[in-house]
Amino acid sequence: MEFDYMQAMKNRHSVRKYLPDPIPGASIAALDDEIARCNAEGGLSMQLITEQPDAFKGFFVTYGMLSGVRNYIALVGPKGPKLDELCGYYGERVVLLAQSLGLNTCWIGGTFSRRKCRAAVKDGQKLVCVIAIGKGETAGVKSKSKPFEDVCRNNGELPAWFRAGVEAALLAPSAINQQAFSFELIGSSAVLVRAGIGPYANIDLGIAKLHFELAAGKENFAWA
Numbered sequence: 001m002e003f004d005y006m007q008a009m010k011n012r013h014s015v016r017k018y019l020p021d022p023i024p025g026a027s028i029a030a031l032d033d034e035i036a037r038c039n040a041e042g043g044l045s046m047q048l049i050t051e052q053p054d055a056f057k058g059f060f061v062t063y064g065m066l067s068g069v070r071n072y073i074a075l076v077g078p079k080g081p082k083l084d085e086l087c088g089y090y091g092e093r094v095v096l097l098a099q100s101l102g103l104n105t106c107w108i109g110g111t112f113s114r115r116k117c118r119a120a121v122k123d124g125q126k127l128v129c130v131i132a133i134g135k136g137e138t139a140g141v142k143s144k145s146k147p148f149e150d151v152c153r154n155n156g157e158l159p160a161w162f163r164a165g166v167e168a169a170l171l172a173p174s175a176i177n178q179q180a181f182s183f184e185l186i187g188s189s190a191v192l193v194r195a196g197i198g199p200y201a202n203i204d205l206g207i208a209k210l211h212f213e214l215a216a217g218k219e220n221f222a223w224a
Contacts, residue, residue: 003096003097003100004100005096005214006214006215008096008097008099008100009096009171009172009214009215010171011139012096012099012105012173013104013139013140013141014105014106014140014143015104015105015106015136015137015138016065016067016132017065017066017067017068017137017138018067018069018070018132018134018137019068019134019135020068020070021134022070023071027101027102027103028048030097030101031048031097031101031133032048034093035047035048035073038090038093038094042077042089042090043086044077045076045077045120045121045122045125046073046074046075046077046087046094047074047076048071048073049071049074049117049118051070051071052070052072053069053070055072055114055116055118055130056069056112056113057113066108066111068134068137069132069134070134071132071133071134072108072130072131073094073130073131074117074119074130075087075127075131076119076120076121076125077125077126077128078126079124083126083128084128084202084203084205085195085202085205085209086206087128087129088205088207088210089206089207089209089210090210091107091203091206091207092172092206092207095107103133103134103135104133104134104136104140105131105132105133106131106132107129107131107173108129108132109129109203112130114127117130128203129203143173143177144177145179146179148163148167151169151170151179151182152166152184153183153184159185159188159220161216161217161221162183162185162191162221164215165191165212165213165221166183166212167215168215168216169181169212169215171211172204172207172208172210172211173204173207174207174208175199175200175201178196179208180195180196180197180201180204181193181194181196181205181208183212184224189220189222190221190222190223190224191216191221191222191224192224193208193212193223209223
């Protein structure tokens with residue numbers, strides 16, 4: 001499904017309180033199609049779970065109470081060192097589509113019941129985290145971003161595509177809004193990205209890499 005990725009990045013904010021409105025059938029179909037594509041590309045088993053609130057009852061998130069969550073995307077895949085990054089990358093692809101469909105989202109790490117989560121997790125797989133999805137009570141509030149210079153290791157003139165990529169990465173959600181990743185241009189077209197430190201650092205890395213790619217254009221660079 002084609003849509004304006006950059007507009008979705010700019011409009012998307014974390015939403016923790018949701019209305020009871022069900023997700024429209026056409027939106028569920030579009031999300032399922034994108035999840036299937038992401039699973040095929042990334043070797044994942046992401047799943048959209050609808051009208052199942054039990055996994056969120058009684059839990060709090062860092063910034064206020066999570067309420068009204070009835071729908072979520074479960075990020076599941078084969079255990080391995082790249083799993084968190086892949087979940088971040090492909091999970092954010094679904095998040096941006098959701099935003100374009102008029103839905104709101106919130107990445108959720110530990111503040112949900114894994115036991116009550118309805119996702120199918122096979123032997124050798126892991127449930128990494130979930131993404132709440134639905135119609136929010138509000139559209140959320142823009143988070144403060146770090147200055148460009150704090151996440152770019154280069155000095156001097158930079159290609160427009162690289163600058164656009166870093167600026168898009170600064171629109172990406174990250175755990176506790178740390179934005180601990182950093183980007184470095186090596187030579188004329190190689191980009192080295194480093195993750196921060198923490199339990200969700202590689203999820204944040206995957207999300208930031210997707211944002212960078214969408215804004216910079218894959219044709220302009222290669223990951224170092």
